Amino acid sequence: MHGIHTIDTGFGRPSFDAAYLVVERGRGAFIDSGTTHSLPRFLDAIAAADLEPRDIDWVILTHVHLDHAGGAGELMRHLPNAMLAVHPRGARHMIDPSLLVAGANAVYGEDAVRRDYGQIVPVDKDRVIEADDGFVVDLAGRAMLCLDTPGHARHHMAIHDERANAFFTGDIFGLSYRELDSPGGAFIIPTSSPVQFEPDAAHASIERMLRYEPEAMYLTHFGRVTEVxxxxxxxxxxxxxxxxxxxxxxxxxxxxxxxxxxxxxxxxxxxxxxxxxxxxxxxxxxxxxxxxxxxxxxxxxxxxxxxxx
Missing domain, CATH: 1.10.246 (Serum Albumin; Chain A, Domain 1)
Known part of the structure; x- marks a missing residue:
């Protein structure tokens, strides 16, 4: 739908962690990168969309937690023409991920981080764009608006896709697993995972997205939901x-x-x-x-x- 392809990154369990490939006029943009282990799934998604790695212009990160951004460096190595767009607070962690990895080690443990996320590869600083609030990614004429949306993390942004009138929400619009769908619709919960949860900011970010009257939200955990x-x-x-x-x-x-x-x-x-x-x-x-x-x-x-x- 609207050239949006859902990628199950393989992190955790099936239908747990999603990234997205947006295709417009033969050009592509990834929203989030999964982990380093996810790379084959991203390359498969490119082929399934009848594209080549050289046709991908952007990797856009909602935030730099490792299930969303841990694979960005390795993915960028395979995309010769892509630039990486990331919140200004997250850019330095993509260029030098050492503090990011240290923080994950403190929460999950070194063995778990190595097992679950793989080797975290830095991104060349010349390929990193700091997407300030209101920055517009131009994907072959398709506007992808980056909005500062703290609450889950201070380095978080949601991306409004003008063509689909939908947001790629990262974690700011919560978690909704398809196993919990019912006749009453999708079931959703907030995510306050360490270490920058701020309830007032989360409320404000949700309301900011609603002002765009989106038809759908594309969650990392997991997939497209309506009844916004x-x-x-x-x-x-x-x-x-x-x-x-x-x-x-x-x-x-x-x-x-x-x-x-x-x-x-x-x-x-x-x-x-x-x-x-x-x-x-x-x-x-x-x-x-x-x-x-x-x-x-x-x-x-x-x-x-x-x-x-």
Missing amino acids: KRLANDLHEQIEAMVAIARRHATADDREQRIATDFADLYVDRAHRQGVTLARDAIVKLLQIDIRLNAQGIVVWLDREGAAR
Whole structure:
């Protein structure tokens, strides 16, 4: 649809982590890059779209977390004409990814980072474009507007595709897995993973995207969703609920575990009210990584909020 091709990057599990190839008049742009292990899938996507690697003009990153951007350096090596567009706060991490890798090692552990993301390759600084708020990527005349959308991360941008009237949202418009679709529609949760979650900024970024009246959102986790206004409202409600949960347990010695347990209860309850028929254990298993990361991230926010008072 609209020349947009969904790529399952192979990270995590099937239908967990997506990137996109946008094709216009024989030219292409990738939105996000997956991990270094994802490279064969990107090259296959180019061939499936009847393109050559030289036909790709852009790699556009929503943000520089490794499941979105870890493969950018290796991918760029195979795209001789492509430029990389990234939020100004993320550009230096693409040119020198050492701090990015160190941060991931601190969260996940070195062995897991090596296994899950592969070797993180730097991008030549002469091929990196800092996409300030309002920067427009021109893909063969197709306007791709880059908007600063903090809340999940301060180096996050969402890309509005004028032709499709849709956003490529990275993580700012939450997570919606197709296994949790029901007659009530798509089920969605926010992502507050470490280390820059900011609830007020997340609310504002969601509202900013809604002002464009998009017909669809293309999520990294996972795929195209519609019912945009309803999903946005769901995200707003859950962000508020998650903040309330975090504050309730802020002084507990085991606050992260208490928060994670309450997040699981929140998501399961909302999923069941939406019409998801999976049992609680199945929903928690599907969301277990996100529950853990959301709890970790909101604890970081709690500490930062406390330090600011």
